[in-house]
Amino acid sequence: MPDLPEKRSVLADKAISQGPGIRLEALPEGHLLQVMGATTTEGLEAHLSAAGIKDSAVRPAGYRQWFIAGNDMLSKALIQDLSNALAGSAFVSDQSHGRVRIGVSGPLAAQLLSKGTAVDLHPSAFPEGHAAVTLFGHISVQVARTGACDFELVVLRSFAQSLYEELEVLAAIAGSGTGQSDVTLVEKGR
Incomplete structure (x- = not known):
């Protein structure tokens, strides 16, 4: 194959x-995550810090939508940690690809x-x-x-x-x- x-x-x-x-x-091409849900920019920044995701910018992308952008690639585990932290209030979709x-x-x-x-x-x-x-x-x-x-x-x-x-x-x-x-x-x- x-x-x-x-x-x-x-x-x-x-x-x-x-x-x-x-x-x-x-x-x-680092990372670009789309977050959709009931949260705030400040709330996302706190969750990023808690998940150990550094050097990322949180940018509004529409009603209750944000892009999280940065130069470094993120492991699936870090993205999953962020997703777990936001469970019940927001969803994370990896748009890096x-x-x-x-x-x-x-x-x-x-x-x-x-x-x-x-x-x-x-x-x-x-x-x-x-x-x-x-x-x-x-x-x-x-x-x-x-x-x-x-x-x-x-x-x-x-x-x-x-x-x-x-x-x-x-x-x-x-x-x-x-x-x-x-x-x-x-x-x-x-």
Whole structure:
């Protein structure tokens, strides 16, 4: 019987793109859990800490829904511990295999993203820590502000390549201001 192929990041061949005021990169596929139920962001953060899940962000993803995102892969045992702790109030669904995270950062990041979504990304309307599920063009994404000029997009794996390529084109235009590309590719790992 042939060996099954290894799981490979859908954006593994994408180099980091950066130019004046913009940086675009595929983030580690680590973990992405969807939690649905009667809990709160603070309650989820407490349960994550109790389960030993560190360096994770809890982001609203709709009515009584959250994404828990982080760079490290989680063991099935840790996910089960979280699920057990939330039993009776919320359900946990591991989405790590089906969704991809993309980072967009720099002073022109909000301007770039505003070309594809109707969400008001001005810091007064969309402060750090805020997240929204929306469309970017025709692709459903969750947009989260992770820093003053930093955003993270979560997209279904099957749309990740298309979204990334669209962002590369927009980054080239936003970074130059002239319609010509000043965006350079940086090797992974730098």
